[in-house]
Amino acid sequence: MFGSTFNNGLEAVVINAAALILTLAGFGVFVALFGHNPLDVFYILYLGAFATQLSIENTLTQSAPLMLTALCTAIPARAGLLVIGGEGALVVGGVATVLVGVHLGHLPPWAGVLIMGLAGSIAGGLWIGAAGALRQYRGVNETIATLLMNYIAIAIMSHLVSGPIRDFDQVLKTSSWSIPESLMVSTVPGLDVHWGLAVGVATCVILYVIMRQTTFGFGVDILGGNPRAAQMAGLPINRMVLVCCFIGGAGAGLAGTMEIIAVHGFASESLVVGFGYAGILIAFLARQNPAAIIIVAILVGGISASGGLMQRRFDLPDATAAVLQGMLFVMVLASNTAYGRFKIFQLKAN
């Protein structure tokens, strides 16, 4: 029924808006403690995120990897898993991209980029898929496993870039070999934003269609909604969980690929900047809906984009943007308990 869907949508909008307002209020108190007028700070936030073409481009650039890492939490969550391994899968995907990419200089760019994209996705997919397998076959909690695997991924990368694949010509920063210049991708026509944005949007749209329009997506919704019902229906639960974990990990791995081929050109600590953790926040804000992830990622990207400006302008501590993100995360999680509590959103029986 249209009314019911509409009411549910309205409920989500109202509750999320309320969470956002409460977050801003809390953040206002935080900056007021540093002696600033919260309204001035909010204005700068807006300026840095959405006011000019430059700030919008900056925001979109920030949001591109977030769309992909959000999928790493959102897709497994649809099957009932809480995966927080986007950070590690991104790193693994980035490293795989470099390992493959350095050998592909002789290929035409489109082929090289395609192969690197596949390498990053498959590496990320196998990484999170392994956590899914540990859960299904060994009973290991997937949340703990993926959290710890983040540290393992970062340690593996640190080891590789400080020895086996280190580029000793780079003296400022410990980094890996660089991929051939010919395989670096440029920006989307008309915007100073790299192709990662287009890849992120396309991936989210494709997954939205898969989750919404295929029998696989329907089966996953049954599994995520009630595993007992899925068991009773004889659904291949292990396979579905593994596929969802693989898809999610592939998304984050692809984010790693895009960071390499569009931004850095090599693997280094610069991959570990919290895109994976911000993705968790976005997945929850979007209620695990791949289409909604696009919008939410842009919003959160705006916070990241304007965070630097805000910190410099008001001489606020470096962690200020993180404080804002953290407050938003807590508010959104807390607001999840508000669904169904407000009578006006409930259609009356009959």
Added chain:
Amino acid sequence: MTEKPAMATLPPPDVTVTDMTKRFGALVALDAVSVHFESGTFHALLGENGAGKSTLVKCLMGYYQADEGDISVNGVTQHVTNPRHAHHLGLGMVYQHFTLVPSMTVAENLVLGEEGLSSVINWKEHLEILEAFMQSMPFRLDLNRSVSNLAAGEKQKLEILKQLHLGSRFLILDEPTSVLTPDEADQILGLMRQLTDENRISVVMITHKLREVEAYANEVTVLRHGRLAGQGYVKDLTHADLIRMMIGNEKISKPAVRTKASRREIALEIRNLVVGNDKGLTAVSDASLQVKEGEIVGIAGVSGNGQTELVEALSGQRDEESGDIFVRGEKYGKTRSEMRDFGINMLPEDPLNNSCVREMSVAENLAIRIFDQPPTTYAGCLINRGAVRRHGRDLIERFRIKTQGPDARIETLSGGNVQRTVLARELAGDVEVLIVQNPCFGLDLNAVAEIRNRIMEARNGGATILLISEDLDEILELADRIIVMFEGHFVFETSRDKADVHEIGRHMASHI
């Protein structure tokens, strides 16, 4: 501690409810109901599910606030605002499900509900008081036994003793016999009647079992759709009077006739099945049975003797530890394709939690068995949501499911309609093997009759049916063969013609 002599010389509370009305949104759960619960009587509150019995006692106990109407206790009007208040007035309730702490002893369970318990418990003093209390009771339990070792009937007694110990002298019993064997039920209700006859307590019993009302209650109040449908002394009312009050002028469909089965091949076989429970203990031990086509095998037993684990092993919700399940002679691996090929369908208990997805619509829940097959798919892997909705609408009509429409979430439906939805889904297709657990739990008489008829029709059509039920009457009505399950074992088997309720009841209570 607060020392309240459980059996003071004063008469037990006399409670009057006048014109009580309680609304939940647009729903009127209780419509101007008046009842007088006379001191020292055994008063039955009879009605079908959703008739308002629970709402009435919850208003009495202060869980709900009535919108209109008065409660008076011993002639004084009381505004009962919370359960603690009700308790101070001497009102206590024994719930349908046990509220005891299994790992503690009888004495500890009796003490833990006491108000004003000091931080340091003087067990010597407490045990002396409890010992004296037990001596004053017509039924006793060993204070040092662990509750986990008590049988269901003993736990029910302990629940009652606990209320009496806490000073309640107006006891509300909510479906007290639903977890008991027939003999245990008779014993407990007999004791309750004895205590009321001695004018030591007043009892209100919520029930939908006419037999219990006729055998034990002094007075009865019948509710229907939230309204008072009749009341009076049990001795003045006939069985037919009570039924008429309970269901009004609605007609109950006649039981489906049992036809003689033609094909008699073994379709479902369980061989040496061992299944564990959540605690890692053995719930089903070495169970073997065969069910033929056109046969209903009923598994009777008191709740918690391994039936749920058995059903879960058959439905794919739990892995067996050893043993095999065969369908038509082939080992059954509980995959979707086997379920489809063999026509295996399930009606598990608690259908909303066991076989539905709350957040999905009625139509989507109805499609859970068939969503990956044409006509609800196209191009092999895409789902045709229009066809899902049409399929849903069709079944909603055929099975008369009351819903706002195919797109309403299933969790908005009443329990009976959720059950009907699952029934529609499982019986609409090709049914060759049907596994059913407590299909009529909590449904009104009409729904019960309809569901039992559909099961019988499936049997007459040649389906192989395993019926697991805690309701012995249901088993006796439907089953061709009856097996009793006790502590994970099949301890007794009898055919329909030779079935004897008392013999079955004895086996339900223990190995003999």
